[in-house]
Amino acid sequence: MMSAFLALLLSGSVAAPRALSQQEILDAMNASQGYNVTATTNGPRFQAEVLMRLARRARAERPDGPELVIGHAEWFFAFLARTGLSREAAPLFMRLSYEHGQDLQIDYRTDRVVENAGPDGPEFAASVRMWWPDRAGAPSSFSYADLVSTPQLKVTNQRVVAYRLLEIGGMVVYGQIEGLRGRPTSGILGALFQLIGEGDLKESRMLLSLDGLQISRTRAEKWAVGVTQTVTVYPDGHADKDIPPNRPDLKALAARLEAPLKIRYRP
Numbered sequence: 001m002m003s004a005f006l007a008l009l010l011s012g013s014v015a016a017p018r019a020l021s022q023q024e025i026l027d028a029m030n031a032s033q034g035y036n037v038t039a040t041t042n043g044p045r046f047q048a049e050v051l052m053r054l055a056r057r058a059r060a061e062r063p064d065g066p067e068l069v070i071g072h073a074e075w076f077f078a079f080l081a082r083t084g085l086s087r088e089a090a091p092l093f094m095r096l097s098y099e100h101g102q103d104l105q106i107d108y109r110t111d112r113v114v115e116n117a118g119p120d121g122p123e124f125a126a127s128v129r130m131w132w133p134d135r136a137g138a139p140s141s142f143s144y145a146d147l148v149s150t151p152q153l154k155v156t157n158q159r160v161v162a163y164r165l166l167e168i169g170g171m172v173v174y175g176q177i178e179g180l181r182g183r184p185t186s187g188i189l190g191a192l193f194q195l196i197g198e199g200d201l202k203e204s205r206m207l208l209s210l211d212g213l214q215i216s217r218t219r220a221e222k223w224a225v226g227v228t229q230t231v232t233v234y235p236d237g238h239a240d241k242d243i244p245p246n247r248p249d250l251k252a253l254a255a256r257l258e259a260p261l262k263i264r265y266r267p
Helices: 002-012 020-032 039-063 073-084 092-099 187-196 248-258
Strands: 068-070 104-108 125-133 143-148 153-168 173-183 200-206 214-222 225-233 239-241
Touching: 020 073, 020 225, 039 068, 039 092, 039 104, 039 125, 039 200, 039 225, 068 073, 073 092, 073 104, 073 200, 073 239, 092 153, 104 248, 125 248, 153 225, 173 187, 200 248, 214 248
Parallel strands: none
Antiparallel strands: 068 104, 104 125, 125 153, 143 153, 153 173, 173 200, 200 214, 214 225, 225 239
16 A cells, blocks of 8 residues: 555655765765764764755755765765775774665754754754665665774664764764664673673763863663663774863763653654
8 A cells, every 4th residue: 555655755845855976975975074984983973973964954955954965885885085094994984884775864843853943052953864775685784883983883783773963062962862772892781781681872962172072972772771881982083981180171061862852752
């Protein structure tokens, strides 16, 4: 049976999503400078920056949409052009996304993402969906390891991943995450998650210091066990648990990441 959305799309009542070109994506990627974009630990920052840049540009031209589509090939080859890497030398998280055909669609219309759009809401809000086709023989997930962080991490992408992407006072938020799992594989937390298995990633927030450090706070849940981890990511991609000592500026950033958010998401 034809879905209601497809019926509306064919009738012309809903605008078809606009596919972005490789050059548009590359232009947005080129604007991200000052850190190692090939490091797994910098991946969330890089993706958020590029998506927000593309969405803001589209919103300035077409505030009412349509949604944007980023094809897996356009994203991957724009990344290779941005970094100068060969296909074989690309980081694993990029290669796996390309090899699985993981496309992305983003709805940047703020009033369709949060109820509190306007002066009291986020400066940017979008709904993002990533997926690859559900065809015969298609895998249900893929995983990769991050070996440069402390603790080391394993991340698993389900076939469909969805999240809300927000910016609030300079803080980037990945909210209402679905389809992403992860677990530490080293240290005390690694031993804990070895017992309970991978946790479902629920939310991640990040802020940047004046000297380019990324302070990230991520929450994961597994059954009744919840773990929240604050991590400092350096521009080269090295990451350490918590924040360095004797840095009151970073302590202030970490406190901001812990503060409750007054966000009301739309379905």
